[in-house]
Amino acid sequence: xxxxxxxxxxxxxxxxxxxxxYIKDIGQAYNDNRGFGWVREDSLGNTTPTxxxxxLNTRDRNQSGIDQRLNRLIHMQYPANSxxxxxxxxxxxxxxxxxGSYNVxxxxxxxxxxxxxxxxxxxxxxxxxxxxxxTATKKFTAVTQIVNVTGGKLTIDAKGGxxxxxxxxxxxKGNRPSVRTSNPTDSQTNLSxxxxxxxxxxxxxxxxxxxxxxxSTIKLIDSSTNTQVDANYxxxxxxxxxxxxxxxxxxxxxxxxxxxxxxxxxxxxAAFLPYSISFTTGTLGKGKSNIAFKANLITECTCQTLxxxxxWA
Numbered sequence: 073x074x075x076x077x078x079x080x081x082x083x084x085x086x087x088x089x090x091x092x093x094y095i096k097d098i099g100q101a102y103n104d105n106r107g108f109g110w111v112r113e114d115s116l117g118n119t120t121p122t123x124x125x126x127x128l129n130t131r132d133r134n135q136s137g138i139d140q141r142l143n144r145l146i147h148m149q150y151p152a153n154s155x156x157x158x159x160x161x162x163x164x165x166x167x168x169x170x171x172g173s174y175n176v177x178x179x180x181x182x183x184x185x186x187x188x189x190x191x192x193x194x195x196x197x198x199x200x201x202x203x204x205x206x207t208a209t210k211k212f213t214a215v216t217q218i219v220n221v222t223g224g225k226l227t228i229d230a231k232g233g234x235x236x237x238x239x240x241x242x243x244x245k246g247n248r249p250s251v252r253t254s255n256p257t258d259s260q261t262n263l264s265x266x267x268x269x270x271x272x273x274x275x276x277x278x279x280x281x282x283x284x285x286x287x288s289t290i291k292l293i294d295s296s297t298n299t300q301v302d303a304n305y306x307x308x309x310x311x312x313x314x315x316x317x318x319x320x321x322x323x324x325x326x327x328x329x330x331x332x333x334x335x336x337x338x339x340x341x342a343a344f345l346p347y348s349i350s351f352t353t354g355t356l357g358k359g360k361s362n363i364a365f366k367a368n369l370i371t372e373c374t375c376q377t378l379x380x381x382x383x384w385a
Contacts, residue, residue: 079243081108081167084144088132091140094240099127099146102166113148113162113229121166126159131237133183139350142212142259143183145237148230151188164229165238169221173246175274175345176219178228179239179258180204181212192233195219196226203233209262212239215253216345218246218274244345249338250274251314251347254330262354265322269330271314271347278339279311289335292316295327295350311339327352 080094090096101123102109111121129147148165150158180191180201187208193201196219204213219226226243230236244250254271256263269292273280285305292301302319314332322328329350334343 079167079241081241082141082144083130083146083238083240085130085132086127088144089140091240094141097146097165099125099130101125104168108165108167110163110165113164113231116164116227116229121164124159124161124163126163128158129163135183138183139259141240142179142181145182145239148236148238149233151235162230164227165241166228167226167241167243168224169226169243171221171224173218173220173276174226175216175244175246175248175250176200176226176228177214177216177240177242177244179212179214180237181206181239182237183211187211188235189237190234191236192230193236193238194229194231196221199232210257210260212259213253213257216242216250216274217252218250218276220246247276248342248345249276249280250345251332254347254349256349256351258349259351261352263351265324265353265356267318267322267353269316271316271332273312273314275312275338277342280307280314281337281339281341282307282311284335284337285314286335289333290314290316291329291331291333292318293329293331294323295329296323301328321356322353324353324355 081097082091082094083097086098097108100109102111103123110124110126112124115122126146129150131145133143135143147158149162150160152160176195178193178195178200180193187206191201191204195217200215200217201213251271252274254269285307287300290305292303294301304317304319306315307313327350330348332344332347334346336344
């Protein structure tokens with residue numbers, strides 16, 4: 073998942089390359105000078121949460137063909153009964169942020185072969201990712217949620233999860249519509265070539281403008297030829313989802329890239345935050361098809377102007 077971001081944080085070992093448009097978090101304890109870092113999860117109710125150094129919990133799986141952001145992770149709840157060298161105190165992450173409304177994106181998962189987690193991400197105390205259990209073909213999930221920061225810090229915890237592994241966080245303006253989640257998810261594999269792609273939307277202003285859904289604003293790219301796939305573009309009766317339906321079956325065993333650009337608008341004319349995922353097909357009749365979706369209409373949102381943006385293409 074990709075947003076036009078004002079801030080992107082990749083959780084990774086100190087010596088791993090930093091993805092473009094991101095800064096690294098290597099698990100250091102929170103301090104006011106840096107303005108972000110880790111605290112004990114069980115201290116979040118305190119006036120000043122207790123800083124916690126979790127540098128031992130970062131990993132770089134270094135798998136080929138995987139987005140750099142997804143190859144890296146930090147254990148938020150390293151298993152207490154594990155023999156590994158790590159910090160086994162559950163941790164939460166905080167970032168000093170002016171009060172206001174933000175699109176906050178979070179990705180969890182593990183590029184390795186371990187599927188031993190029940191991933192949970194709560195943003196400002198509200199569940200964003202709930203009990204995600206990875207499979208061999210669906211190792212990651214990501215969600216963008218519009219949240220209101222009121223205490224001068226953005227707080228992300230994993231209460232309710234088991235061995236949650238956080239890949240990255242991205243933060244953007246909260247007054248722009250965005251994709252909350254999509255099916256398929258980023259880097260999902262073995263999907264049926266007979267697939268439609270759905271995107272569940274955050275709509276802080278109004279429904280989607282149907283006349284902005286087209287081949288020029290939404291692109292499905294065949295990575296083997298770098299050509300755009302012919303597709304139909306639609307929404308629901310309420311204008312609260314995006315559906316991309318290829319006119320012909322996709323090819324077997326090919327990686328595809330979906331790009332939703334800021335040419336997509338809501339009915340008030342507000343531009344969507346650009347969004348991008350990749351996925352790989354399996355063989356027709358053997359892959360997994362999609363898909364159910366749920367809309368997330370936001371009826372009220374107080375937003376704050378941000379003074380610096382990074383255009384992440």
